[in-house]
Amino acid sequence: MSDQSxxxxxxxxxxxxxxxxYLDDKGVSEILINGHKEIFVERKGKLERVSESFPSEDxxxxxxxxxxxxxxxxxxDESPRLDARLPDGSRIAAVIPPMSRKGTTLSIRKFTNNKIxxxxxxxxxxxxxxxxxFLDICMFLGKNIIxxxxxGSGKTTLLSLLCTRIPKGQRVMVxxxxxxxxxxYEHVVMFETRQADAMGKGEVTIKDLLKSALxxxxxxxxxxxxxxxxxxxxxxxxxxxxxGCMGTVHANTPEDAIVRLEALAQGGDAKISxxxxxxxxxxAIEIIIQVSRFSDGSRRIAxxxxxxxxxxxxxxxxxxxxxxxxxxRRPDGTLEGKLQPTGNVPSFMEEIIDNNLPxxxxxxxxxx
Numbered sequence: 001m002s003d004q005s006x007x008x009x010x011x012x013x014x015x016x017x018x019x020x021x022y023l024d025d026k027g028v029s030e031i032l033i034n035g036h037k038e039i040f041v042e043r044k045g046k047l048e049r050v051s052e053s054f055p056s057e058d059x060x061x062x063x064x065x066x067x068x069x070x071x072x073x074x075x076x077d078e079s080p081r082l083d084a085r086l087p088d089g090s091r092i093a094a095v096i097p098p099m100s101r102k103g104t105t106l107s108i109r110k111f112t113n114n115k116i117x118x119x120x121x122x123x124x125x126x127x128x129x130x131x132x133x134f135l136d137i138c139m140f141l142g143k144n145i146i147x148x149x150x151x152g153s154g155k156t157t158l159l160s161l162l163c164t165r166i167p168k169g170q171r172v173m174v175x176x177x178x179x180x181x182x183x184x185y186e187h188v189v190m191f192e193t194r195q196a197d198a199m200g201k202g203e204v205t206i207k208d209l210l211k212s213a214l215x216x217x218x219x220x221x222x223x224x225x226x227x228x229x230x231x232x233x234x235x236x237x238x239x240x241x242x243x244g245c246m247g248t249v250h251a252n253t254p255e256d257a258i259v260r261l262e263a264l265a266q267g268g269d270a271k272i273s274x275x276x277x278x279x280x281x282x283x284a285i286e287i288i289i290q291v292s293r294f295s296d297g298s299r300r301i302a303x304x305x306x307x308x309x310x311x312x313x314x315x316x317x318x319x320x321x322x323x324x325x326x327x328x329r330r331p332d333g334t335l336e337g338k339l340q341p342t343g344n345v346p347s348f349m350e351e352i353i354d355n356n357l358p359x360x361x362x363x364x365x366x367x368x
Contacts, residue, residue: 015063018052019108023090029110030152035103036060042152045297057097060104064094073195085178085192086111109152115184116161126154126300130363131322131339134304137357138287139165141348142220142243148250148257149291154299155248156180156224158291162246163188163222170244173213175206176224189216206230210237223247231264238284254288254305258316261285282309282316292324296335300324304339306346319344321364340367 022028022041030042036054040047054060068075068082075082075096082094089111096104118132127135138145139162147162149155163183166172172188174181179192191213196203206223207230213221214237221237223230226247238245249264251257262281272280290303304322311317320342327337343366346352352359 015059015066018054022050023108023110031106031108031110033060033104033106035100035105038102045293045299057103060106061096064096064104064106067092068094074198078198079195083178085180089180091178091180111180115164115182116157117164118161121161121301125298125338128322128339130341131301131304133359134322134363135162135289136165137352137359139244140167140357141351141355143286143348144238144244144284145246145287145289146226146257146261146285147246147248147289147291148252148254149248150250150252150293153291153293155291157299158289158301159222159224159246159248166220166244170219171217172220172222173216173218174222174224175209175213177206177227179224181222181224183222189213207233210234213237214242218242220244220246225249226261226264228264229267231261231267235261235265235280235284239280251290254290254303254318254320255316257288257290258282258285258307258318278310278316282307288318294327294335296329296333298335301339306344308347321346325367342366 019031019033019039022031027043028041032040036057036059039052040049064075064082068084071084071086073082073084075094080096080099082092084092086092091109092107094104094106121127122129122132145162147155147159160182163172163181163185166185168186170187172183172185173191174183174188175191177193179190191209193206193209194202194204210221210230210233219242221234221242223234226234226249234245234247249257249260251260258281262278265277265281285307288305288307289301291299292302293299302324303320305318305320308317308319321344322339323342325337325340327335330336341364343364345361345364349361
């Protein structure tokens with residue numbers, strides 16, 4: 001075990017005692033601390049409050065400070081937010097007072113070593129066999145893909161899975177704010193951003209790393225989360241011969257996702273007209289996968305859509321290829337429904353046929 005991992009384990013034992021058992025509990029996926037008196041955990045997508053608490057706000061604040069120091073980050077009055085990856089791969093986010101009025105607020109999203117496959121997705125009811133096969137085909141053909149969804153909907157898990165379906169013999173470059181993706185691939189390069197130091201120097205952003213990646217002979221560029229003006233750099237990569245680029249974005253629908261990407265790209269310093277930008281967006285993004293967390297706690301793929309230029313009214317023409325059927329609630333509270341073809345055939349059907357991929361046109365026929 002590395003020295004950094006040892007420091008973190010000691011920090012857990014000394015400072016995060018009230019939640020230590022939940023960090024070891026494999027049934028808990030996330031721990032949420034809302035001030036020193038209030039702790040929630042997530043199990044199977046559902047939140048439940050637990051009886052544990054911290055002795056005081058000072059104890060909780062000291063724990064967060066120790067964690068930040070152990071991973072080379074800082075959280076103080078000048079930098080009241082923390083977003084970092086822990087040595088065990090878990091993701092931590094925190095906000096301290098006075099921005100957080102209830103006290104120090106902390107989230108620990110636990111890392112899992114379990115390798116998720118499409119077979120697992122099918123077993124969980126998150127996707128159908130045909131839906132999984134279609135995504136496999138999109139990866140084989142090198143379609144540019146955006147995974148869209150809300151916080152905790154499973155975007156990162158799905159993106160990690162898609163990366164395992166990249167054909168062999170390619171150079172994959174992964175860029176993240178805090179490393180979360182588990183990319184099981186032969187030739188992969190991982191980049192992670194760096195925060196500015198106490199003097200405001202040394203910051204390295206996703207945008208900076210994207211520019212560097214483009215000069216390092218990538219075949220595919222994967223951005224863990226597109227959240228700022230780096231969207232423009234990713235669009236440029238997609239439009240300049242780098243097939244099969246991917247990223248995630250926070251949005252509630254495929255239509256919202258592409259509009260959000262446009263808005264993020266507008267925030268960059270590139271001097272480009274709105275018309276030219278929208279043309280770049282529509283030609284760059286080919287497939288949008290919408291993932292959602294439903295009311296029964298399940299995480300599923302809600303839609304797989306194709307972007308086909310613009311509609312007559314000037315909006316992006318986002319065509320659903322597969323969509324979640326109407327959901328009905330079973331007696332046990334779980335939701336019944338599955339991803340179904342909409343009847344819309346992808347525009348690259350001939351490409352599927354020319355590559356002798358076993359996915360006939362009939363697979364896209366709408367279910368009666």
